[in-house]
Amino acid sequence: ADYGAAFPGILLDKVIPATGKEAKPQAKAHRPLKVGFLPTAMDTYYQRVLAGVKEEIDRLGGPSTIQLLVQAPKSQSATDDQVRTMEAWINEHVDAIAVALYNEGALEPLIRRATEAGIPVFLFNSPVADDPYYVSDIGYDQSDGGRAQAQWIVDHYKDKGEVKIAILEGLPGPHTAQRMKGFNEIISKYPNLKIVAKQPAGWVRAQGLSVTENMLTAHPDIDILVALYDEMALGGLQALKARKLNGKIAIVGYENMKEANDAIKVGDFAATVDTGAKEEGRNIVRAVEQFVMKGEGVPKKIFVAPKTYDASNIGTFDPSDYIYVAKSTK
Amino acid sequence: MAKPEQALKITGVGKRFGATNALFNVSMNLAKGEVLGLVGENGAGKSTLMKILAGAHVPDQGEVEVNGVHVDIREPADAQRAGISIIYQELSLFPDLNAVENIFIGREISIGTSPRLTSPLRKKAMRDSAQQILNKVLNVELDLDCPIGALTLAQRQIVEIARALNSNANILIMDEPTEALEKAERERLVRIINDLKRAGKSVIYVSHKLDEVLTICDRVIVLRDGACVADLPASALDVSKVIGLMIGGSLGKQFPAKTSPGVNPILRVEGLSRKGAFQDICFNLHEGEILGLAGLEGSGKSPLVRALFGDGTADAGNIFLKGKPVAIDSISSAMRSGIAFLPAERKTQGIFAEHSVGWNLTASSLPKLGGIRLNQGAERSWCIKYIKEMGIKSEGPHQPIGRLSGGNQQKVLLARWLLTEPEVILLEEPTRGIDIKAKADVYQLIVASSRMGKGVIVVSSDSTELIGLCHRILVMFEGEAAGILDASSASEETIASLSIQRTYEGTRGG
Amino acid sequence: MSAQTLGVKSLGSRFKLSGGGSGILIALIVLIAALGLASPRFLSLGNLTDITRQAVFVAIIAFGATLVIAMRGIDLSVGSTLAFTGLIAADLMNRGFNPFASVAASLAAGTLIGIVNGVLVAKVKIADFIVTMAMMVMTRGLIMVYTEGIPLTGLSNPTFQMFGQGFVWLVPMPVLITIVTFLAIYFLLYQTRFGRYTLSIGSNPEAARLVGIRIDHIKITVYALTGFLAALSGVLLTSRLEAAMPEAGEGYELDVIAAVVMGGTSLAGGKASLLGTAAGAILMAVVRNGLNILNVNTFWHQVVIGAIILMAVCADKFGGRLKEA
Amino acid sequence: MSAQTLGVKSLGSRFKLSGGGSGILIALIVLIAALGLASPRFLSLGNLTDITRQAVFVAIIAFGATLVIAMRGIDLSVGSTLAFTGLIAADLMNRGFNPFASVAASLAAGTLIGIVNGVLVAKVKIADFIVTMAMMVMTRGLIMVYTEGIPLTGLSNPTFQMFGQGFVWLVPMPVLITIVTFLAIYFLLYQTRFGRYTLSIGSNPEAARLVGIRIDHIKITVYALTGFLAALSGVLLTSRLEAAMPEAGEGYELDVIAAVVMGGTSLAGGKASLLGTAAGAILMAVVRNGLNILNVNTFWHQVVIGAIILMAVCADKFGGRLKEA
Ligand SMILES: Nc1ncnc2c1ncn2[C@@H]1O[C@H](COP(=O)(O)OP(=O)(O)OP(=O)(O)O)[C@@H](O)[C@H]1O
Ligand SMILES: Nc1ncnc2c1ncn2[C@@H]1O[C@H](COP(=O)(O)OP(=O)(O)OP(=O)(O)O)[C@@H](O)[C@H]1O
Numbered sequence A: 001a002d003y004g005a006a007f008p009g010i011l012l013d014k015v016i017p018a019t020g021k022e023a024k025p026q027a028k029a030h031r032p033l034k035v036g037f038l039p040t041a042m043d044t045y046y047q048r049v050l051a052g053v054k055e056e057i058d059r060l061g062g063p064s065t066i067q068l069l070v071q072a073p074k075s076q077s078a079t080d081d082q083v084r085t086m087e088a089w090i091n092e093h094v095d096a097i098a099v100a101l102y103n104e105g106a107l108e109p110l111i112r113r114a115t116e117a118g119i120p121v122f123l124f125n126s127p128v129a130d131d132p133y134y135v136s137d138i139g140y141d142q143s144d145g146g147r148a149q150a151q152w153i154v155d156h157y158k159d160k161g162e163v164k165i166a167i168l169e170g171l172p173g174p175h176t177a178q179r180m181k182g183f184n185e186i187i188s189k190y191p192n193l194k195i196v197a198k199q200p201a202g203w204v205r206a207q208g209l210s211v212t213e214n215m216l217t218a219h220p221d222i223d224i225l226v227a228l229y230d231e232m233a234l235g236g237l238q239a240l241k242a243r244k245l246n247g248k249i250a251i252v253g254y255e256n257m258k259e260a261n262d263a264i265k266v267g268d269f270a271a272t273v274d275t276g277a278k279e280e281g282r283n284i285v286r287a288v289e290q291f292v293m294k295g296e297g298v299p300k301k302i303f304v305a306p307k308t309y310d311a312s313n314i315g316t317f318d319p320s321d322y323i324y325v326a327k328s329t330k
Numbered sequence B: 001m002a003k004p005e006q007a008l009k010i011t012g013v014g015k016r017f018g019a020t021n022a023l024f025n026v027s028m029n030l031a032k033g034e035v036l037g038l039v040g041e042n043g044a045g046k047s048t049l050m051k052i053l054a055g056a057h058v059p060d061q062g063e064v065e066v067n068g069v070h071v072d073i074r075e076p077a078d079a080q081r082a083g084i085s086i087i088y089q090e091l092s093l094f095p096d097l098n099a100v101e102n103i104f105i106g107r108e109i110s111i112g113t114s115p116r117l118t119s120p121l122r123k124k125a126m127r128d129s130a131q132q133i134l135n136k137v138l139n140v141e142l143d144l145d146c147p148i149g150a151l152t153l154a155q156r157q158i159v160e161i162a163r164a165l166n167s168n169a170n171i172l173i174m175d176e177p178t179e180a181l182e183k184a185e186r187e188r189l190v191r192i193i194n195d196l197k198r199a200g201k202s203v204i205y206v207s208h209k210l211d212e213v214l215t216i217c218d219r220v221i222v223l224r225d226g227a228c229v230a231d232l233p234a235s236a237l238d239v240s241k242v243i244g245l246m247i248g249g250s251l252g253k254q255f256p257a258k259t260s261p262g263v264n265p266i267l268r269v270e271g272l273s274r275k276g277a278f279q280d281i282c283f284n285l286h287e288g289e290i291l292g293l294a295g296l297e298g299s300g301k302s303p304l305v306r307a308l309f310g311d312g313t314a315d316a317g318n319i320f321l322k323g324k325p326v327a328i329d330s331i332s333s334a335m336r337s338g339i340a341f342l343p344a345e346r347k348t349q350g351i352f353a354e355h356s357v358g359w360n361l362t363a364s365s366l367p368k369l370g371g372i373r374l375n376q377g378a379e380r381s382w383c384i385k386y387i388k389e390m391g392i393k394s395e396g397p398h399q400p401i402g403r404l405s406g407g408n409q410q411k412v413l414l415a416r417w418l419l420t421e422p423e424v425i426l427l428e429e430p431t432r433g434i435d436i437k438a439k440a441d442v443y444q445l446i447v448a449s450s451r452m453g454k455g456v457i458v459v460s461s462d463s464t465e466l467i468g469l470c471h472r473i474l475v476m477f478e479g480e481a482a483g484i485l486d487a488s489s490a491s492e493e494t495i496a497s498l499s500i501q502r503t504y505e506g507t508r509g510g
Numbered sequence C, D: 001m002s003a004q005t006l007g008v009k010s011l012g013s014r015f016k017l018s019g020g021g022s023g024i025l026i027a028l029i030v031l032i033a034a035l036g037l038a039s040p041r042f043l044s045l046g047n048l049t050d051i052t053r054q055a056v057f058v059a060i061i062a063f064g065a066t067l068v069i070a071m072r073g074i075d076l077s078v079g080s081t082l083a084f085t086g087l088i089a090a091d092l093m094n095r096g097f098n099p100f101a102s103v104a105a106s107l108a109a110g111t112l113i114g115i116v117n118g119v120l121v122a123k124v125k126i127a128d129f130i131v132t133m134a135m136m137v138m139t140r141g142l143i144m145v146y147t148e149g150i151p152l153t154g155l156s157n158p159t160f161q162m163f164g165q166g167f168v169w170l171v172p173m174p175v176l177i178t179i180v181t182f183l184a185i186y187f188l189l190y191q192t193r194f195g196r197y198t199l200s201i202g203s204n205p206e207a208a209r210l211v212g213i214r215i216d217h218i219k220i221t222v223y224a225l226t227g228f229l230a231a232l233s234g235v236l237l238t239s240r241l242e243a244a245m246p247e248a249g250e251g252y253e254l255d256v257i258a259a260v261v262m263g264g265t266s267l268a269g270g271k272a273s274l275l276g277t278a279a280g281a282i283l284m285a286v287v288r289n290g291l292n293i294l295n296v297n298t299f300w301h302q303v304v305i306g307a308i309i310l311m312a313v314c315a316d317k318f319g320g321r322l323k324e325a
């Protein structure tokens, strides 16, 4: 089947075969369909995904077509909050569940239980999806994100002699692991690109600031500051500003948050990687449409390619991609 | 003549705490069926010696033999095994547990032969024998289900005694067991001790009530500064002799001469009542007068004084200070009107143990130390002044008050309130647990302040104290003023009969 | 007659249990009734089963924490212990050990962590708050060292899955295990010396020493027991999720304490209400379940949860007073 | 002579300050020396400035927490209060209010949260642990309700940035503010009635009541003060980051308590060592700084932090004993 039509920009080389344990497609007649949306937390990123979801639902006719249930745990890692929500939704016989897994193998029994109850489960933004029950894994390959960061560095520094790189990691876990995996794959090919420091900053800005300060003390001569998330990069930027190093040390962020985007425009950031949050949201609804409304199959992975933005192409980015634009105003 | 069998033998026991040499080469023995009195000033070492026998302190040197065999007492369990049981001066009870649980703590009866931590308890058996001890032996009625934190101090003291009796130990140590007890209860304890004696058990009896000691005990040992200075049969002693041995000198007469009070009332109480506590209390307290407040536990004397201090207010009646009506609805309002209150339970209601004497002294008069910044220089000089005037034994203003003897702690607390320059001073059991010399000092201080025209109310369960110290004595019974006696004509008997009269009638009627 | 007074007595001695616990029970019933009215689905057998299954992980630990708190102690390390021990079980399973051996090892590890807590508190005499907080941080750290943040998955062994997912007739296995645990602790707490001594230490530590209670011994045992229960909870959670998550049990320490205190056990020690604790744990699960079922705006959840905790405690004070009066 | 003994006296009355505090000071010096040897850069003025700037956020709050703990209380709500008040400042700034007005409003809000804590503890008589824990959860919830998880950014007003980023000569503004705060609290605690009353309540609540101290009044004030300081910390952090983060201050409650207790203030109340608290807060920052500078493997960070907390407390016990002997 040509999935390209239904899912623009899908990377077909990422698609893997179905296991046969997934829920079967079915064209449900009743409206509205109840669809559960369960991220690992509610933050800037997931708000952007949600914006995509809402816009796509509008396209299909709005709440009268799909009633969206949104529940988010109190913190990134509160997997048992997700367990509760899943169970509640299963008891409620919702028509589909879209859930973001914080971690590998999380919720597998719940996904199985939903599937057995005839509720198709779609994953999104899940670093490692390895259980056999989910219908489709929507988002992008986290290691592609890391590759994109590395590739940008390579393109701009590969023949600049020795280049010192400091990295702000997130909390230990699959997101950090996957992104670093992709990053290292590429960087390791270039001996002149040296990672001199690699420290965790807990995904948050305050730690991005202090950890960067501390790394700069140890390595005043770094050329590039890589952060696995723009929040940490923005903290790092504060540290650089205080030292009047902004623009001198290249910051390579991740996620293309609004502030990062602006920072590129003024030259504080060198680059950031957009992982297509809003498109991810759209794809969730498209997959639901295909699978639950039209009753057609969907690819086991619906991944798009992360896009790197820097001064050269930042102008091409459409700011409306950050927000939910109600249909009427479109 | 057959030498009586040894129950306990102590040889050359010594103990120091940092600088203080609490005990020094103390030796003594105790025969089966003997009651031994142990007396001495505050800080003489009595409790320390007893705590050593109970395993609460480990001696630095010395031997202990029980029934002729050497025993090594390193922790309380060892003492229990050796058949030694103790009533601690500072009660060692569990406020959240009820009487039965307290009486059996550490000695629970459980199913199965060997007592394991996990073997099921036989609660009914324990409850029954607790009931037995309390009702038959001590003949008191207690609510066995209520956490004993809710009981009165006297009731708790009884529970502590019951626990010791329940241990069936052969050697029973009683460290100031009667400080909190009423006359009747004290007499009952005396009977119990005699029964124990007859049953061939040995008792060591520590008290500051010397007459009591002389009547109860066969033999008396006197400690001074941690050393044993006398070991004599009671028959060979009288109170003044004992005092002489205790303080190594003679004590002037215990109660200072009374001066006649002024005529105009400083405090007038009219029809003061609180439901379930006290009803329709009326009295005048004149300038320079010391008014005693007698009555059994629960007769309402304590709620009454506390009401005068704004700790729990009255629902009816009026209070006049120097003729002017005052509304006392909180402790701070009482203090503002010039009323001071010294609570009975020094440890739990009086001292800030880890803080210095100076700190404790000024606790209720900090505003005197300056508007914003506390003038700690002034604090210190006041403290030095009082330490001198009151003869407080301490290393100085900086010593943590917890390290002072009870007697000296008491003096500091008294000073705390004198420093507020009150009009009226309310004292609850002002000499509980302090030695005869410290008592005399405290009496001096009380009379001194009355001489300065202050009105003093003394609540005490010790009638001798009331008669010796006060001008008049208000006796309470079941929340009502049973009568006001003139101290000069009052006697222990008249006070006693007033405080229990209606029970006589009640029994006659019933 | 005496049998009757005995009845009265045991009520009395468990005053805090019934008294302190009563308020929370009332609150719980009211809440359940309200949710039942708000959504018919709430009272469905399926949902109630889920709620109990969700409550057990906090409940089991809270039983241990009840003893700790009754002893005037506190244990912040339970969440990390849960994750750590779950990990051990999973790891051994994946190395092909037999499920029971793996579980036993995991329980042993939990007990060991508890013993370390206990020794540092009772022997080295460091404040329990600090000891268990440091232990919480260190244990979580060790988990990261070992897993690098990646969960252990693929626990497909049906025997092992039984623990967390099995049923005995209509009763989920974890619930059954929790009930058994409850009864065991209940017995320990109210029917044995061990329980008495635990309460005594909480009520008056100095006196406990003077009457010859071996305080260190009891304290270490109580922390060990709590570590054991945290491990039990860890095993159930791992078996339930068929994976050992490095981040499992984060924030449990507070949920657990909330459950215990809501249940009427005072942080001042000396009293314990195990029944109240159970009610407290269930209440937490009920609230969260209700929020989902009623699809309450996700941003309001924390606000509601906090408010309900406060209300429950007030209700308990009130309930307590009712009894006392 | 008398001046000298006076010195002795004040030393005595502040025994815990010096005694309890001494251990941590030793630990801190040892640690700094060690890191200085491990990395020459560690002792650079720049780095020491960074460390202090990183320490202030916890330190300021810990000063308040020292009073709370000396009063035998506890406050878990400080982290959420920090985030909430930072948010208020940011929001008002973005609405175009003048920086000082915005900051004032934010400080007022923090104080208010503290007052609510205090009233619930002192008047309604709910356990402080539960009150402040519920407050922590609710406040964090309100933040989510308001921000929907998205930070408030773009605080470009230079006056506002001064608070967190400015310098006075070589001294960073936030550090200056922290020093002033320290001196103020130090004065309050050791030189005024308020401080005496606070310690008295922690030392013996019943005795405190019977010397006419208005306990409710003091308690509420102490919690209010702590709320105020949490807000101050929130303002500094927001100004430093030029953004108010919804998740700001998560886990601060434990860092703060660790700093206070490491500093030698006992959770049993009655004594306080403000100097020790400051040392404790700095120690935490030094450790994290050291981990980064030495580029210690991510996975080991927490293990090290936990271990150091334990060691610091032991050092303090030891240091304390040294003094007493
Ligand atoms: N816990 C302690 N720490 C240090 N020294 C102590 C301690 N308890 C007692 N002492 C020392 O032991 C000496 C005797 O104290 P002890 O309590 O035995 O006096 P006492 O005879 O019981 O006084 P009282 O008649 O008031 O009970 C005191 O002078 C004191 O120096
Ligand atoms: N913790 C302690 N450290 C040092 N000395 C102490 C300590 N406790 C008591 N003392 C000393 O013990 C002596 C008496 O102590 P104790 O506790 O027996 O007071 P006390 O006279 O028995 O008061 P009371 O009879 O009212 O209990 C005092 O002189 C005091 O210096």
Ligand SMILES: [Mg+2]
Pocket: B046, B047, B048, B089, B175
């Ligand atoms: Mg004594």
Ligand SMILES: [Mg+2]
Pocket: B043, B047, B089, B406
């Ligand atoms: Mg004594």
